[in-house]
Amino acid sequence: MKKFIAFNILYFAVLIQLLAQVDLNQPLPVDKDVKIGKLENGMTYYIRHNTMPANRLEMRLVVNAGSILEDDEQQGLAHFTEHMAFNGTANFSKSALIDFLERAGVRFGADLNAYTSFDETVYMLQLPTDRQGLIDSAFMVMEDWAHQVALEGEEIDKERGVIREEWRLGLGADDRMRKAYFPVIFNGSKYANRLPIGQVGVIDTASYETLRRFYKEWYRPNLQAIIVTGDLDLAVMEAKIQQHFASITNPDGARERTKFSIPENKEPLVAITTDPEATNTSVMIFYKHPKKEIATLDDYKTKLMQNIYSSMIISRFNEINQKAESPFVSAFSYYGGFIGRASDAYVSTAGVKENQIPAAIKVMVVENERVKQHGFTSSEFERQKKQIISGLEKRQKEKDKTPSANFVRDYTNHFLNKSPIPGIDNELQLTKELLPLIKLEEMNQLAGQWITKDNMVVVVTAPEKEGIVIPKKEEVLGLIEAAKQTKVEPYVDSFSEAPLLSKKLKPGVIAQRSADEALGIETITLKNGVKVVIKSTDFKNDEILFTAYGPGGASTVDDDKVYAVNNAARLVGKSGLGNFSSTDLEKKLTGLNVSVQPYIDELRQGLRGNASPKDFETLLQLIYLHFEPARRDQQAFEAFKSQLVNQFKFMKSNPQAVFSDTVAKVASCGSPRTIVLPNEGHLAQLQADVMYSIYDQLFVDASNFTFIFTGNIVNKDHLDLITTYLGNLPVKKSLEWVDRKGCFPEGKTETKVYAGTEYKSMVAMLFKENFEYNSSTILGMNLLSKAYNIKLRENMREEIGGVYGVGARISTTRFPEPKCSVYVSWGTNPELVDTLSTIVFDQMKQLITVGPSSEDLQKVKETSVRERETDDRQNRFWLSYIENSLQNDLPMLSFEAYKKQVEAATANDLRDLAAKFLRPEHYARVVLYPEKKE
Numbered sequence: 007m008k009k010f011i012a013f014n015i016l017y018f019a020v021l022i023q024l025l026a027q028v029d030l031n032q033p034l035p036v037d038k039d040v041k042i043g044k045l046e047n048g049m050t051y052y053i054r055h056n057t058m059p060a061n062r063l064e065m066r067l068v069v070n071a072g073s074i075l076e077d078d079e080q081q082g083l084a085h086f087t088e089h090m091a092f093n094g095t096a097n098f099s100k101s102a103l104i105d106f107l108e109r110a111g112v113r114f115g116a117d118l119n120a121y122t123s124f125d126e127t128v129y130m131l132q133l134p135t136d137r138q139g140l141i142d143s144a145f146m147v148m149e150d151w152a153h154q155v156a157l158e159g160e161e162i163d164k165e166r167g168v169i170r171e172e173w174r175l176g177l178g179a180d181d182r183m184r185k186a187y188f189p190v191i192f193n194g195s196k197y198a199n200r201l202p203i204g205q206v207g208v209i210d211t212a213s214y215e216t217l218r219r220f221y222k223e224w225y226r227p228n229l230q231a232i233i234v235t236g237d238l239d240l241a242v243m244e245a246k247i248q249q250h251f252a253s254i255t256n257p258d259g260a261r262e263r264t265k266f267s268i269p270e271n272k273e274p275l276v277a278i279t280t281d282p283e284a285t286n287t288s289v290m291i292f293y294k295h296p297k298k299e300i301a302t303l304d305d306y307k308t309k310l311m312q313n314i315y316s317s318m319i320i321s322r323f324n325e326i327n328q329k330a331e332s333p334f335v336s337a338f339s340y341y342g343g344f345i346g347r348a349s350d351a352y353v354s355t356a357g358v359k360e361n362q363i364p365a366a367i368k369v370m371v372v373e374n375e376r377v378k379q380h381g382f383t384s385s386e387f388e389r390q391k392k393q394i395i396s397g398l399e400k401r402q403k404e405k406d407k408t409p410s411a412n413f414v415r416d417y418t419n420h421f422l423n424k425s426p427i428p429g430i431d432n433e434l435q436l437t438k439e440l441l442p443l444i445k446l447e448e449m450n451q452l453a454g455q456w457i458t459k460d461n462m463v464v465v466v467t468a469p470e471k472e473g474i475v476i477p478k479k480e481e482v483l484g485l486i487e488a489a490k491q492t493k494v495e496p497y498v499d500s501f502s503e504a505p506l507l508s509k510k511l512k513p514g515v516i517a518q519r520s521a522d523e524a525l526g527i528e529t530i531t532l533k534n535g536v537k538v539v540i541k542s543t544d545f546k547n548d549e550i551l552f553t554a555y556g557p558g559g560a561s562t563v564d565d566d567k568v569y570a571v572n573n574a575a576r577l578v579g580k581s582g583l584g585n586f587s588s589t590d591l592e593k594k595l596t597g598l599n600v601s602v603q604p605y606i607d608e609l610r611q612g613l614r615g616n617a618s619p620k621d622f623e624t625l626l627q628l629i630y631l632h633f634e635p636a637r638r639d640q641q642a643f644e645a646f647k648s649q650l651v652n653q654f655k656f657m658k659s660n661p662q663a664v665f666s667d668t669v670a671k672v673a674s675c676g677s678p679r680t681i682v683l684p685n686e687g688h689l690a691q692l693q694a695d696v697m698y699s700i701y702d703q704l705f706v707d708a709s710n711f712t713f714i715f716t717g718n719i720v721n722k723d724h725l726d727l728i729t730t731y732l733g734n735l736p737v738k739k740s741l742e743w744v745d746r747k748g749c750f751p752e753g754k755t756e757t758k759v760y761a762g763t764e765y766k767s768m769v770a771m772l773f774k775e776n777f778e779y780n781s782s783t784i785l786g787m788n789l790l791s792k793a794y795n796i797k798l799r800e801n802m803r804e805e806i807g808g809v810y811g812v813g814a815r816i817s818t819t820r821f822p823e824p825k826c827s828v829y830v831s832w833g834t835n836p837e838l839v840d841t842l843s844t845i846v847f848d849q850m851k852q853l854i855t856v857g858p859s860s861e862d863l864q865k866v867k868e869t870s871v872r873e874r875e876t877d878d879r880q881n882r883f884w885l886s887y888i889e890n891s892l893q894n895d896l897p898m899l900s901f902e903a904y905k906k907q908v909e910a911a912t913a914n915d916l917r918d919l920a921a922k923f924l925r926p927e928h929y930a931r932v933v934l935y936p937e938k939k940e
Contacts, residue, residue, distance in 0.1 A: 267348035774826070821894075
């Protein structure tokens, strides 16, 4: 008793000392490594030196103006303006900007892009820093976007078609239902009729001057920020910002940048909408609250509490979802930002099983009431605090290896929303200081503060099908009110302190060891036959990645069990490991940075995952347990099957899903092993004993497995752990994959699909030929793929305006037999299907007869080299590269060797490859058209 009293005295003494040391009213610090300034014209700038990735610069032009500022006759023109920034500026005529940057290795879409939202427009550019002229040009591009976009009439008219096709792609059930419930959510706010895509009538007919007026009024320095982060001297960055942006002026009599809000509501707002093409049912319950700026330590403490609460309630919903009787496919609650800048919300949302809307509403409300009445448990609270600290500690360890893109994202949010940017050192220190000040009682009061009578909004969406019962507004409100009156029992937090793995393992034996000194790759073969490949790197400070594979996969299973094998790994992932259920395992691993997931492909089965070095032994224990017989959990199986059945129940109502299913069937000659939309027969294959047994058969023997590790595997302890755990994996009966003899239709195959009410088409064109599989032909086909994409984009999007995007993917495979496949897809106006298809054929024939142009060849070479240059310092790249090389018996090349191979490629080489492996007369084309009306 005396010890207990003494402990409490000590605890309260420490707490009082902490309270005395932490002044919660003081402002949050700003990261010292970012320099923030403001030019005399009001433009804000952020600059930071960062070397991840090396020799790269991340730039953003952030405009505090989006679709919410459009006048009625301008709906869609904020987004239109963003498009026009890539179609001519003062210093780059028409498409010259994209051409110039692509020649420098900048990828359109990946490195060069932009987006428009309700409240902002953001332009993004990543580029190399090893050419001074390119850096100068990049700042010129940013300056042009800020105030010198050309907005030429001819280019505006050409771009109308591109935007119209982007609008068309968004048409469908979700769009129709959103248009029905947005006015309810927004409750008379301007947000209700300012979707960024706008009105197609405005896109088609807006005058040049109406578009130019939006640009002139809202693209001005006092609404803009320039953000520059990367491998460049701070003084150089700041000088260039002054040079390019200081002289820009604000317009006289500029309109006020109004901050729009969403009106409050006393009575609940309820929107219930259905659609014949909807594929799932959802319920969303919002409780709106005023947004509070995170400016002080007290604000930051509140944000911590919101995050902890959200994590704990999500964990409870995840636990419910492990039960077969759960009315959800998925469900979660959280406190966070709402649409617009003036509101936050406490949100509960769920994907709901068929005809389970009343039950789902009851469980959603009751679980929140459980927290309101009884609160969270101390064990839940301590776990989530541990998880927060663990995540922050990992981020701090990676401080000098954090990608520049992360920083520019944070600074964008700081400029637009005043989001805090304390930096990871301050964030970790403050969190450690503030967490002890957060009491469980204080956490448990949040439910009462967030779940209010006022400002409640409910949205229900569902398929419009016979047999689907949709409650009326009064029923929904009655269900919510009845659930709120329910007296519930406290949550019981079951938790096992047992070790993950109780058996003691003897050290394994290394049978063979070799090293590739040039690439820094070591290969170890253990006595049980397991091969281990290790590439130790310093690319990250706190990251180990791994993948493991063995031959066999789904190919070992007959057709009548193919859907079972395709889902077996997912089932095992939801069934827990060893003595731990999935829920218990999640709790056990809270606070650890470790993850392992099984997978089963057509020809292989294996594992993928990651860990911090400190959690490496836990990673290996999880790997070891995955080679034990699968944990049979009937409840987990029933829950998994119920969720899967409900996910696909109405998928055939979705035109895109029907199209994708048809493409897959056509490309495989209707193979029973190709399943996109499962039927009743496929779903009947989902039997617990069958699926668990399939998994056991594929993971019963590790002697044919290869394990690849990349990252911080730097000491003898790691190797000792590898030999101990992997050296004790079972050796029983090794597997080999089975050649199931794939098929692609001969000649020309034309298939039309009629589905959906919207006037839109989707097109897929497929080509497949035999291939000579080696590193030279693979590289050549990759270069051809890039060149082909450039030409399709230029002709189908930029010249005709017939698509928003088109993708051509040339892929090669070695097993079960060498093949080269081309897949080209796009969405468009049904009237343009044949015109655009002709371009696909013509550009392929151009590659076959003359090869890529010298300009395009320069672009794809530079892009390929720049991609590899960045990839070369990425653990994930090396993991994938080593795996692919080993699986396909390909040589592994250093960056310099790869660069030489790329530079040696000629247009004639690529032409010869195209002539050898591309046959435009042998194809399958699948076209989705709107359903025919009676």
